[in-house]
Amino acid sequence: MAESTYPFDETAIWLARGRMEPVKQFVRSWNQVFLMRVEDGERQGLAIYKPRAGEYPLWDFPRGTLCLREVASYRLSRALGWPRIPPTVLRDGPYGLGMVQQFIEADPKANYFTLQESQRANLLPVALFDHLVNNADRKGGHLLLDPEGHIWAIDHALTFHVEPKLRTVIWDFAGEPIPAPYPEDLIRLRGQLEAGQPLQQDLARFLSLAELDGLRRRLDHLLALNRFPHPDPQRAHLPRPLV
Numbered sequence: 001m002a003e004s005t006y007p008f009d010e011t012a013i014w015l016a017r018g019r020m021e022p023v024k025q026f027v028r029s030w031n032q033v034f035l036m037r038v039e040d041g042e043r044q045g046l047a048i049y050k051p052r053a054g055e056y057p058l059w060d061f062p063r064g065t066l067c068l069r070e071v072a073s074y075r076l077s078r079a080l081g082w083p084r085i086p087p088t089v090l091r092d093g094p095y096g097l098g099m100v101q102q103f104i105e106a107d108p109k110a111n112y113f114t115l116q117e118s119q120r121a122n123l124l125p126v127a128l129f130d131h132l133v134n135n136a137d138r139k140g141g142h143l144l145l146d147p148e149g150h151i152w153a154i155d156h157a158l159t160f161h162v163e164p165k166l167r168t169v170i171w172d173f174a175g176e177p178i179p180a181p182y183p184e185d186l187i188r189l190r191g192q193l194e195a196g197q198p199l200q201q202d203l204a205r206f207l208s209l210a211e212l213d214g215l216r217r218r219l220d221h222l223l224a225l226n227r228f229p230h231p232d233p234q235r236a237h238l239p240r241p242l243v
């Protein structure tokens with residue numbers, strides 16, 4: 001995908017530059033999550049803000065890295081061209097450095113379990129991406145359906161761990177071949193992740209070198225397998241709760 005034509009770039013610039021003020025806090029979240037109003041000149045809209053200082057401590061992920069993982073996930077999706085992750089930036093806000101992501105107006109009744117049949121083709125790249133980033137928390141509610149019928153993937157805080165941690169609700173494709181055009185995109189990504197390449201250097205701002213090695217390792221495994229992996233019977237492979 002050409003650098004200059006990516007459709008979400010304008011939104012990312014708006015998120016990075018806009019004046020932000022809190023609208024409300026999502027009180028049912030583990031981590032501090034705020035709905036923000038963002039304004040930059042003509043453009044006004046809503047965003048999600050997750051300050052680093054409000055990240056819930058976990059035993060397995062280093063402190064203060066969840067916002068970085070969200071940004072790295074977005075930037076990887078941008079390089080691949082899929083899945084559809086709302087533009088996400090790292091910036092300062094009223095509660096300090098954090099991730100800021102475009103807010104998606106979504107159907108509150110929709111989630112993976114209601115979309116599983118009708119949106120199968122659009123869930124496939126999400127499932128593939130989760131294998132790649134080792135997503136430890138793909139809950140059913142982390143898929144949003146917008147008024148135009150697009151599926152958006154959110155909450156990539158628990159990604160890129162060096163150890164196998166995939167926990168996802170999307171096992172529909174297990175054992176199936178990875179269809180076109182995805183293998184081609186994965187092969188292209190492999191080149192972009194070589195040391196010194198712009199994408200590799202960009203991701204190294206957010207992830208450790210060991211985590212980038214892990215990403216390349218999982219990518220090589222997917223390319224060699226050329227199929228969607230089955231769940232590992234030795235490990236928990238579903239998120240809790242499921243939605």
Ligand SMILES: Nc1ncnc2c1ncn2[C@@H]1O[C@H](COP(=O)(O)OP(=O)(O)O)[C@@H](O)[C@H]1O
Pocket residue numbers: 026028029030031032033048086101102103104105106141144154155156
């Ligand atoms: N980009 C977004 N657009 C719309 N709603 C969002 C977005 N990101 C998060 N949300 C809403 O906020 C809730 C909490 O966000 P999430 O990223 O899951 O944080 P946490 O896992 O800490 O609760 C989500 O379940 C969803 O309802």
Ligand SMILES: [Mg+2]
Pocket residue numbers: 155
């Ligand atoms: Mg969540």
